[in-house]
Amino acid sequence: QQQVKQSPQSLIVQKGGISIINCAYENTAFDYFPWYQQFPGKGPALLIAIRPDVSEKKEGRFTISFNKSAKQFSLHIMDSQPGDSATYFCAASKETSGSRLTFGEGTQLTVNP
Amino acid sequence: ETGVTQTPRHLVMGMTNKKSLKCEQHLGHNAMYWYKQSAKKPLELMFVYNFKEQTENNSVPSRFSPECPNSSHLFLHLHTLQPEDSALYLCASSQEGRGSNEQFFGPGTRLTVL
Secondary structure (H helix, E strand, O other): OOOEEEEOOEEEEEOOOOEEEEEEEOOOOOOEEEEEEEOOOOOOEEEEEEOOOOOEEEEOOEEEEEEOOOOEEEEEEOOOOHHHOEEEEEEEEOHHHOOOOEEOOOEEEEEEO | OOOEEEEOOEEEEOOOOEEEEEEEEOOOOOEEEEEEEOOOOOOEEEEEEEOOEEEEEOOOOOOEEEEEEEOOEEEEEEEOOOHHHOEEEEEEEEOOOOOOOOOEEOOOEEEEEO
């Protein structure tokens, strides 16, 4: 059973555009929602994360929007750059399970120059 | 670098071979993980070790055998694998109990089973 569903599977954006990746979760016990970024030949690395006590978190060009009632959260990349081209994974975990993360399927983002 | 190293980076093996993957973390963490990453699929958590004790085995076939001799090293022993086991195997570590859920990943071992 896939507890975190991610879309789209792939995304192509022009330089300077906004990239939006969406995730939906099922388990209401989840209380930590990170996004990981993975470049070819590298392991995933934490990009930004949010807890459900806030509806939005922004770090530079990256913003997480969180909708608790809809059980959805999304990653917005403003002013997308070719260097942002990577695979992005959303994930979720619950405090009682420590760092156990349930990952989405991943989105391959390509930002064209 | 993330502080988590994996060797080898690439491995090609036949179905009858025995090989081992190695992971080492230099972060002082107390939990380590093995994940399988296949194309267009979510990362699949295979094993979790907390303080060297295996705390999770997500129905992984016995042809995969983990070993955690200390909190800094993690191995994945491979035996009589199948072609569908070809994937990127990722190791990660974290510090349980510090209030942070962040996992730090190694670069992975690209495994091809012929």
